[in-house]
Amino acid sequence: MSGETGNIQDANPAAEALTGWSLSELRAMHHSQLHPGDEAQRAREAFAEFVSAPQAARYTSPPVEWNVLHTDGGTVPVDILGEVLPGADGKPLVLGIFRDVSGRRRAEEELRASELKYRALFESMMDALAIVDMAGHIVECNPAFEAMVGYSAEELRRMKYRDPSPERWHAFEGMYMSGYPEAGEVAGFACSASNFSQKPFAREKLLRRVREILDT
Numbered sequence: 001m002s003g004e005t006g007n008i009q010d011a012n013p014a015a016e017a018l019t020g021w022s023l024s025e026l027r028a029m030h031h032s033q034l035h036p037g038d039e040a041q042r043a044r045e046a047f048a049e050f051v052s053a054p055q056a057a058r059y060t061s062p063p064v065e066w067n068v069l070h071t072d073g074g075t076v077p078v079d080i081l082g083e084v085l086p087g088a089d090g091k092p093l094v095l096g097i098f099r100d101v102s103g104r105r106r107a108e109e110e111l112r113a114s115e116l117k118y119r120a121l122f123e124s125m126m127d128a129l130a131i132v133d134m135a136g137h138i139v140e141c142n143p144a145f146e147a148m149v150g151y152s153a154e155e156l157r158r159m160k161y162r163d164p165s166p167e168r169w170h171a172f173e174g175m176y177m178s179g180y181p182e183a184g185e186v187a188g189f190a191c192s193a194s195n196f197s198q199k200p201f202a203r204e205k206l207l208r209r210v211r212e213i214l215d216t
Contacts, residue, residue, distance in 0.1 A: 001031050001047075001093065001094040001095075001096060002091070002092075002093065002094075003051045003084060003087075003091065003092030003093055003094050004091055004092065005030075006030050006031045006032065006044065006047055006048075007029070007030055007031070008026050008027055008028075008029050008030070008031055009027065009093070010023075010027070011023055011026045011027070015098065018068060018070075018076060018078075018098060018100060019034065019068060019069065019070055019071065019076075020070045020071030020072060021071055031043065031047060031096070032044045032047075033069075034068050034069060035066060035067060035068065035069065036067055036069055036075055039066060039067060043066070046064070047094070050082055050084070050094070051084060051092055051094060054082070054083070054084045064080075065077055065078070065079060065101065065105075066078050066079075066080055068098060076100055076102060077100070077101050077102055077105050078098045078099055078100055078101060079098075079099045079101050080096055080097065080098055080099075081096070081097040081099070082094055082095065082096050082097070083095045122140075122142050123142055123143060125142055125144055126144060127144060128141075128142065128144040128145035128147075128148045128149075129141065129142045129144065129145055130142075130145050130156070130161065132161045135160075136160040136161050136162065137157075137159075137160055137161075138156045138157055138159055138160065138161055139157065140153075140157075141153055141156050141157075149164040151164060
C-alpha cells in the first residue's frame with residue numbers, strides 16, 4: 001500500500017482468498033475499502049497514525065481486532081501486522097499482513113458460552129459447592145454454600161477450607177488435599193456438600209462413613 005495515499009499497490013494470493021477480490025480489483029481499491037463502513041474511518045486514521053510514527057503506534061496502541069469485507073457479503077475477523085518500508089522512489093510503502101482469526105473468535109465465543117452455562121449451573125445448584133486451591137484457600141463458592149455456612153462469598157475468599165468447618169472434620173478434609181498422588185499435577189479441588197439437618201438418617205450414615213475412614 002502507498003503510505004501517502006493508502007491505495008493498494010499489490011497483494012498475494014492469500015489476500016485474494018481472504019477477501020474474494022482478484023488482484024486487479026484489489027489494486028483499484030483504497031485500503032479502507034477492505035473494512036465495513038463502521039470501521040473504514042477508524043482504519044484511515046489508524047493508517048495515517050502508523051505511517052507517521054510506526055514505532056510509537058506499534059508499541060503504544062492497544063491490540064485491535066479488525067474485520068475485512070468478503071465479496072460474498074460477509075466479514076472476516078483479522079489481526080493486522082504492519083511495517084513501513086521505503087519504496088524505490090523513496091516514498092513510504094506499507095506492508096500489511098492480515099491474519100484470519102475466525103477460528104480464535106469461534107473458540108472464544110464457545111468458551112464464553114461454556115463459562116456462562118457453568119456459571120448458571122454453579123449459581124443455581126441446591127447443593128453447596130466450593131472450589132479450593134492446593135494451599136487450602138477457598139477461591140469460589142456458590143450461594144448455597146454461603147447460606148449453609150453463614151458467611152458471604154467475600155468473607156469465604158479470605159478463609160481456608162477448614163475455617164468454616166468443625167475441627168473434628170479437619171483430618172477427613174485433609175485427605176482431599178493429599179490423597180491423589182496418581183492424579184499428577186493438581187491445581188485444586190471442587191467440593192460439594194448437602195445440608196443434612198433435615199435428613200437425620202442420611203446424616204448419620206455419612207458420619208458413620210467418615211468415622212470408618214478416619215479409623216483406617
